[in-house]
Amino acid sequence: MTSPKVWFITGASSGFGLSMVELVLSRGDIAVATARNVASLSNLASNLRATTNTLLVVELDVTNQHQIVSAFAQAKMAFGRVDFVYNNAGQSIIGEVECVPDNVARSLFDVNFWGAADVSKEAVRFFRDENPPGLGGTLLQVSSQSGMEGSACEAHYSASKFALEGFTESLKEELEPTWNIKILIVQPGWTRTRLIPQTPRLQSHPAYADPSSVVMKSRQMMTVEFLKNNADVMDVEEATRAIYKFAHSDGGITRLPLGRDCIQATSKKIAIMTETLAKSEIWLHESSDIRASG
Numbered sequence: 001m002t003s004p005k006v007w008f009i010t011g012a013s014s015g016f017g018l019s020m021v022e023l024v025l026s027r028g029d030i031a032v033a034t035a036r037n038v039a040s041l042s043n044l045a046s047n048l049r050a051t052t053n054t055l056l057v058v059e060l061d062v063t064n065q066h067q068i069v070s071a072f073a074q075a076k077m078a079f080g081r082v083d084f085v086y087n088n089a090g091q092s093i094i095g096e097v098e099c100v101p102d103n104v105a106r107s108l109f110d111v112n113f114w115g116a117a118d119v120s121k122e123a124v125r126f127f128r129d130e131n132p133p134g135l136g137g138t139l140l141q142v143s144s145q146s147g148m149e150g151s152a153c154e155a156h157y158s159a160s161k162f163a164l165e166g167f168t169e170s171l172k173e174e175l176e177p178t179w180n181i182k183i184l185i186v187q188p189g190w191t192r193t194r195l196i197p198q199t200p201r202l203q204s205h206p207a208y209a210d211p212s213s214v215v216m217k218s219r220q221m222m223t224v225e226f227l228k229n230n231a232d233v234m235d236v237e238e239a240t241r242a243i244y245k246f247a248h249s250d251g252g253i254t255r256l257p258l259g260r261d262c263i264q265a266t267s268k269k270i271a272i273m274t275e276t277l278a279k280s281e282i283w284l285h286e287s288s289d290i291r292a293s294g
Contacts (some may be wrong), residue, residue: 032074120171149268
């Protein structure tokens with residue numbers, strides 16, 4: 001019989017994080033549920049009928065490196081190892097570039113990029129140096145469709161996810177195969193979570209006030225009503241089941257575009273890049289001619 005796997009989950013108080021905690025426990029695995037505000041998880045054990053043998057709740061603000069190290073140490077003390085790190089904590093902003101103050105944008109990056117990067121570094125170190133020799137582990141990086149394509153009114157969120165994906169690809173290249181560490185990226189499309197209701201909506205810049213503008217149309221899409229009524233929007237439980245299955249698979253891919261809208265957006269991006277690549281060849285010839293004439 002396979003022993004239960006230990007999942008270390010960030011941002012576990014709601015959305016994808018909470019959904020993964022619930023699924024992990026329902027599958028007979030062990031959850032280390034971390035959140036910046038542990039009071040929000042106070043009833044988690046009783047609600048899920050979990051015990052201290054299956055659930056550990058830990059305070060973790062991912063912008064605090066000391067808390068990151070401490071949380072992993074508590075996981076080891078309780079369960080002896082960590083098999084999966086679900087790097088999920090994040091936040092968003094709704095507003096065009098010109099209306100987002102720098103301090104707000106930097107705060108978002110502190111969580112979405114620097115926080116995720118610091119958790120990733122500790123995860124790799126833990127898998128290699130703290131887990132039993134040869135066990136390794138899996139780091140699941142929760143990115144977004146917005147980490148593959150930018151859209152109006154979420155430039156800084158998208159930029160943080162683009163940055164995280166580049167960081168993750170580079171980190172993956174640095175790992176020694178003997179460490180047995182797997183890194184996966186998940187790109188969920190629109191999903192019914194509390195992210196949109198909880199996301200700050202900044203006052204629009206007057207230059208974008210035209211109701212027919214792209215900005216206003218984007219703002220209208222980023223609403224609870226849109227999430228409820230759009231058939232392409234995933235339920236978070238449906239998405240979480242797919243991510244859990246992906247984490248255990250060996251399908252030869254390390255990035256999962258998740259949801260019909262994300263798959264369509266990815267196909268569109270591939271088509272644009274293919275066309276760009278074909279048309280860019282002329283510039284290679286132009287630069288060759290310049291070098292030859294010089």
